[in-house]
Amino acid sequence: MTQQPQPEWQPTNPPVPVDQRSWFARNKALSVVLGIVLVVMVCCGGVVVLAAGGDTASSASDTATSSTDEATESAAGSSTSQEEAPPQKSASKGAEPKKASAPGIGSPARDGKFEFTVTKVEKGVQQVGSEFFNETADGQFVLVHITVKNIGDESQTLFDSEQKLKDAQGRSFSTDSSAAIAMEDNDVWLNEINPGNTASGTLVYDMPADAQPTEIELHDSMFSGGVTVSLK
Known part of the structure; x- marks a missing residue:
């Protein structure tokens, strides 16, 4: 019986070591992209808040300005009314209402x-x-x-x-x-x-x-x- 030649022994590949790094370390490109997205979102959110705050402040300012304008117009109208009102004649100094004369002899x-x-x-x-x-x-x-x-x-x-x-x-x-x-x-x-x-x-x-x-x-x-x- 003819014996088959035995294959030569070949060394096996050593096991690949498991990568212990974090996902961000292993995917630097994606990490950079995500970081940029987060920065953009934060910036946009701040702009929105600032815009909202600006609108509120502007509204409050407009309200205060409107109230001030109304008060000024009211005071001006009152002043105008007082100026336009005809001055009342003051009673003459020393003037007293005449007393009814008392009845006399024969009355x-x-x-x-x-x-x-x-x-x-x-x-x-x-x-x-x-x-x-x-x-x-x-x-x-x-x-x-x-x-x-x-x-x-x-x-x-x-x-x-x-x-x-x-x-x-x-x-x-x-x-x-x-x-x-x-x-x-x-x-x-x-x-x-x-x-x-x-x-x-x-x-x-x-x-x-x-x-x-x-x-x-x-x-x-x-x-x-x-x-x-x-x-x-």
Whole structure:
């Protein structure tokens, strides 16, 4: 039997060592490309953010500018309105509203339930009353002749002591009731007057000889506000 020749021994290829490097080290070209892509994306994202931020800032700036412009226009309009408004005339210095003139002799004046009418004023009287019953003035008697009508719906008592006479110096004088009693037919020193009735008489005041009566303040009671009648 013929033996086949044995093949010569050939050395086997040594095993290829495994590459332990990272993927990026093994694929440098791709790594470079990816790096460029990332850089571009980051840059583009920053530009977008900056653009958005710029738009926001621009919007805020525009809003602030608009508000400022509106405020300026409003202030300008207000200023224009004030300038165009006609100036009001100021009241004259020292000017005071005129007071209503007080009623005078012969004019009726009302207070409460009474309507008073001063008919005459006598000054410089030294004595009043009769020969046997009279009163003498310390200075001068001033006689205020008056009629009083009850215009209310109830009776009201007239007191001569509530009627005040004033002179040119602003002094106030009360009636001399004892002198009023001494005068005959004097119905106004103390009299209860019924509704619709009228009483007539004289209010007597003892004043200094040089006093000048200017007005009389008449009251239907001690609680009323009174009404002033000029005696000038």
